[in-house]
Amino acid sequence: MEDHQKYEIFGYVFELPPKYEPIKMIGKGTYGAVVSATNKEEDKGVAIKKLSKIEDIIDAKRVLREIIIMKNLKHENILGLLDVVYVSKEDEILGDIYLVTELMETDLNRVLRSKQELTDEHIAYFTYQILRAFKFIHSAKVIHRDLKPSNILLTESCDLKLCDFGLSRNLSIQKQEDLTEYVVTRFYRAPEIMLSSHSYSNSVDTWSIGCTLGEIINNGKVLFPGENYIEQVNLIIDKRGTPDEETMKSISNENAKKYIESLGTKDKLPMDELVPFNNSDAQDLIDKLLDLNPSTRITVDEALKHPYLANLHDPDDEPVFEGDIDFSFEGNADLTLEDVKKLILSEISSYNSAYYDLL
Incomplete structure (x- = not known):
């Protein structure tokens, strides 16, 4: 070495x-x-x-x-x-x-905190690139699970790249696993995670996209800035309204259901109040991304076809992942720490063959 x-x-x-x-x-x-x-x-x-x-x-x-x-x-x-x-x-x-x-030069969080004025064209372009990345990620059966402005990197020419896959998971292997461990910075966490649904899908990413888009439009103001998970749930229901009957059926935790019922009936906040903006298409997209019901929440593919992105959407330039990623280690309960260490060294040996000597 x-x-x-x-x-x-x-x-x-x-x-x-x-x-x-x-x-x-x-x-x-x-x-x-x-x-x-x-x-x-x-x-x-x-x-x-x-x-x-x-x-x-x-x-x-x-x-x-x-x-x-x-x-x-x-x-x-x-x-x-x-x-x-x-x-x-x-x-x-x-x-x-x-x-x-x-x-990359900066990240979206820094841009928002700088109070730099973003045009509707900037916002649409950021949104399109985020969705384009997630179309690829989700097609690989991966969920990111930690989208937030600081994990969205930018260049001066507004080109965008997602980063930080430390909390990501492979969905196909882990469908039966309880995925309600720590995931997603609280402000961007989908309600189904906090309401103790023991399984969830890539719709948790689309919720985070909706939170992020809303924050961009609100000049850096977080949509649901809860101090703890109870306050987070309260803020979401205050602004998005009481879940309908179908959404309530999807919540498996009886205590969570009782808590929601204890809050009384809340009306959904009009989009002009949630995200004041002069583009109704952008507001409609956020509304669909922030659907309380994960099964009816807009998908990334559907969002790319939304009228807000009509000038950017190009199905011939929105690739999907081809092939398979080997996540077999996820389902192997017999793996020891030494086994995982060897797998890590094997992976990084593709960058430097000298690491094979350490296996």
């Missing part, structure tokens, strides 16, 4: 091959820290994400899942994985893992 150089940036130590030179910290969170860097061999900018230390098999599977998904989902509107760097550590379960990706 080649020697690595150490850099300390805002308290984070990055050990990288000589070809990568970090510039500055551009983000940090629960699952790691990200720096901008230069690939000196190719004279171009990249982003390098140092993943948080792996403590157990849950962490290890999350890392394996993210690498597998990013390796396979190659699409113009999805952040591309260019390289993976691994640094072994004798005293740790698994060494340090760095994901090297394309470098």
Whole structure:
């Protein structure tokens, strides 16, 4: 293995091959820290994400899942994985893992917080690119589960890429699994998750798209800013109205049903009040994305055909995923932490054959 150089940036130590030179910290969170860097061999900018230390098999599977998904989902509107760097550590379960990706100028959250004025054309173009990415993601039987403005990266020319697949899941393998563990930042969390539905579909992503589109139109104002999950449910019902009979039937948790009934009958807020905007087509799309019933909520394919995106929609340029992604590790209860470690090293060996020596 080649020697690595150490850099300390805002308290984070990055050990990288000589070809990568970090510039500055551009983000940090629960699952790691990200720096901008230069690939000196190719004279171009990249982003390098140092993943948080792996403590157990849950962490290890999350890392394996993210690498597998990013390796396979190659699409113009999805952040591309260019390289993976691994640094072994004798005293740790698994060494340090760095994901090297394309470098983007900013993210949607920063744009919204900057109060930069966005035109209707900007908003429609962002919406179209998000939906275009999700058409590809959902066709691969993957749900993202954590869409929010900070996970939507942008260039100065308004090109957009989705990132952060650490919470993503393969839907086909896990249909019988209880997926109600932590998922999606609360403000963007679909009501069926909080109302204890023990299974859910890619409709949780379309709800998050609706929340995000509404936030863009509202100049960065979050639609449902609940301080906790009870307040989140209350805000959703206050603004979207009491669920109808069919929606109530889809809620399997009796306590959740009783709680909704205790709130009394709430009328749905008119769209002009929820998202004041001079484009009724945009409001209609948000209304359909924020349908309380996941089974009737608009799909990504349907949303791409919505009148709001008529000037952008091109079915010949909205690809779907072809092939299969191997998520067989998800259904294997016998896998040990050492097994998952070997699977991770096997995946990243496609970027550097020297990692095979560690298997």
